[in-house]
Amino acid sequence: MAQIFNTIDKMKPAYDAVYKVVLFLCKMLLIVDILITTMAVAGRYVSFIPDPAWSEEVVLTCMAYMAVLSAALAIRRNAHIRMTAFDRFLPRKLIIVLDILADVAVLGLGLVMIVVGWRYVVLLGSRGSYVSMPGLSRFWMYFPVPLAGIAMVIFEIEAIYNHIKKIFLKEEVL
Numbered sequence: 001m002a003q004i005f006n007t008i009d010k011m012k013p014a015y016d017a018v019y020k021v022v023l024f025l026c027k028m029l030l031i032v033d034i035l036i037t038t039m040a041v042a043g044r045y046v047s048f049i050p051d052p053a054w055s056e057e058v059v060l061t062c063m064a065y066m067a068v069l070s071a072a073l074a075i076r077r078n079a080h081i082r083m084t085a086f087d088r089f090l091p092r093k094l095i096i097v098l099d100i101l102a103d104v105a106v107l108g109l110g111l112v113m114i115v116v117g118w119r120y121v122v123l124l125g126s127r128g129s130y131v132s133m134p135g136l137s138r139f140w141m142y143f144p145v146p147l148a149g150i151a152m153v154i155f156e157i158e159a160i161y162n163h164i165k166k167i168f169l170k171e172e173v174l
Contacts, residue, residue, distance in 0.1 A: 022073055026070055033062045072152045073155075075156060096163050111153060113152065125140075
């Protein structure tokens with residue numbers, strides 16, 4: 001059994017790479033957000049600094065990307081809020097099973113985000129444009145939802161695998 005897990009564990013660098021890409025994207029979005037917000041605020045008070053009309057919509061779009069992508073990152077780090085008050089009273093295996101159940105539910109949410117989010121991207125995104133930037137499709141406003149869904153599914157598959165691995169490897173050690 002351990003040999004199967006060792007073989008599957010060789011995929012960990014792929015998960016690490018996806019995590020690093022999403023983290024880098026969040027960092028870049030934060031930098032862009034800060035720079036555009038700084039320029040917009042300074043443009044209101046300093047006459048030679050422009051205050052572009054598009055700044056608010058771009059900042060809000062960047063925030064949408066960061067919110068959903070950072071939630072996906074929290075899945076990988078197991079950093080989401082969860083109830084652990086009764087964990088010390090429950091058997092270890094039951095806790096793992098409940099964790100798997102919660103992860104399957106979040107995996108389902110990720111799949112819904114991909115499917116329904118993509119519908120919104122295609123239907124609503126293709127029909128409109130940003131108010132302040134008529135040449136830019138609203139596709140980019142709705143795209144963070146299916147993108148984060150993909151990241152959530154990838155990280156949930158890893159989380160579920162890690163829980164299953166805990167169950168089987170603990171049995172072999174005993």
